[in-house]
Amino acid sequence: MTKATFPTARPATRDFVFASRRPAIAVLAVVVALVIGWIPSDCSAQTTGMVEFFSAGKQHQGMALVELAHEMIVLGRDGSIHSVDPRKGNNVRRIRDAYEPMPVTELRNQLRAEYGPEYEVTSTKNFLVVQPKGRGDRWPQLFEQSHRSFTAYMTKRGVNVREGRFPMVAVVFPDQQAMYREFRKLKIDVSRVAGVYSNESNRVLTHDGGHLSLIAATVRHEAAHQSAFNSGVHSRVTDTPKWITEGIGQMFESPAMTSRQSGSRASNRANTDSINLIRSTLSDRNEVHFYKAVVQLIGDDMLFDSDKTVDKAYAVSWAMMFYLAERQPREFAKWMNHTAKRPAFRNYEKADRIRDFEQIVGLNPLDFSKRVQWFIESL
Structure with missing residues (x-):
């Protein structure tokens, strides 16, 4: 494929973006990022094993999707995409375990450790929502209702909708400054936005410090992307206009x-x-x-x-x-x-x-x- 298929960032005044952490990466790796959520139901039987690797100072496990001399693209068990340099001998180790998506309980514990004691992880049927403590159920309900409405609307019209392979993760930061600190950490290069859907992490990132109606519209827009790519309404391995x-x-x-x-x-x-x-x-x-x-x-x-x-x-x-x-x-x-x-x-x-x-x-x-x-x- 000669071009990336992801929507580009909307202009800053529009406050929406569908973001990739590495916009300048080789096209092959960008295309592979489409694979998040596109794992067949019998993926564990088709896959002979996984790799164990280090990324951002942490140990991860996943399935190698593309292996080049200088770069390995790995689908993590949480649905995220990682780029690993296989030339660093201690960076990648092959293990015999069959690939399986991460269970919800394990992912919840991972999110708690990642975001620390000031945040709580609230679960719904389809989401794990990370939010500052004491925010209640407003955001979890919004994400869950957005997804259910999306699937109902599509199903009613005959669009093929399937169950996602990974729990969907949404992170709500206390304010815009905290959200942008996370953007810098993930190398997401956008400005003046109310939220993003990051295709590499397969997460929606937004904040709770702005005008509620604007933030809610952002969530519905970005959650629709997340729902579409996790339910097979859009394919992660094809070029969608x-x-x-x-x-x-x-x-x-x-x-x-x-x-x-x-x-x-x-x-x-x-x-x-x-x-x-x-x-x-x-x-x-x-x-x-x-x-x-x-x-x-x-x-x-x-x-x-x-x-x-x-x-x-x-x-x-x-x-x-x-x-x-x-x-x-x-x-x-x-x-x-x-x-x-x-x-x-x-x-x-x-x-x-x-x-x-x-x-x-x-x-x-x-x-x-x-x-x-x-x-x-x-x-």
């Missing part, structure tokens, strides 16, 4: 998506920020601009690469995905299931993206853009 991954993240920012209101009118579930941006810059008076944005997003990810166009990329991606999910749910499910099952480690070329879209959705980009725009105007 960004308008799909980020359109899904945008969809779940709305508080109605994680409340009982999600069963009512589509307008209640709409992302108002995206609607306002579309209406102010891509209204019916500028129909050609909306069409061009749709066509480009279907074919490539370039609109996400520039500060001048990234806001438009997020807004139009939301409109495209929300229209499909609400008005063409069968095609929405076919499209999601198709992108999740594409051949592993193969770049999704522009011509193939356009062809597949037209075949699955049943519309050419022009007719599709008109329907999306009419739908958005009706909300």
Whole structure:
């Protein structure tokens, strides 16, 4: 694959990011990071053994995914990705144990030791939430409800959803300063954000020191990424167009998506920020601009690469995905299931993206853009 498939950081003013700790790493290693959560149900039978290694001064165990002369990419038992230098003889030792994901109790103890006595680890059915002591169940409930709403919404529309292989971890810091200290420790290079989903650690990191509604929207957006990649809605070994991954993240920012209101009118579930941006810059008076944005997003990810166009990329991606999910749910499910099952480690070329879209959705980009725009105007 010639390019990384992860969504890039949103501009600082947007307060959302899907972050990789090592953005400059060789493409092969970035692609391998997609494998978190993509371990077959019979992985222990398929894997002959594990490696034991040291990373950040700690001993870990995991399964080697890629072995090069100068770098070994290892999937840890907690679902995290590690880069190890095999040339350092004492750094890697092969063990005969079969690979198994870390049990929840073991991971909980590891998190307690990692974050110290000022934090508590609260468990839900699908999450381990690390938070400052005394914060109650607000954040655990938000993460859990976000995931349940995500799986329910997708399942209702026929999208293939499976159980994740690893407990999902979310870390809530007491304030922005504490969160950024963690970013520096993990070498996550972002600024002025309210939270991230880190693909290497497979964790959502946020803080409890800002405007509650903004932080909650951040959590829902980043938790949607985490849920999608841990439940197989997005594949970690295929090149998924960004308008799909980020359109899904945008969809779940709305508080109605994680409340009982999600069963009512589509307008209640709409992302108002995206609607306002579309209406102010891509209204019916500028129909050609909306069409061009749709066509480009279907074919490539370039609109996400520039500060001048990234806001438009997020807004139009939301409109495209929300229209499909609400008005063409069968095609929405076919499209999601198709992108999740594409051949592993193969770049999704522009011509193939356009062809597949037209075949699955049943519309050419022009007719599709008109329907999306009419739908958005009706909300």
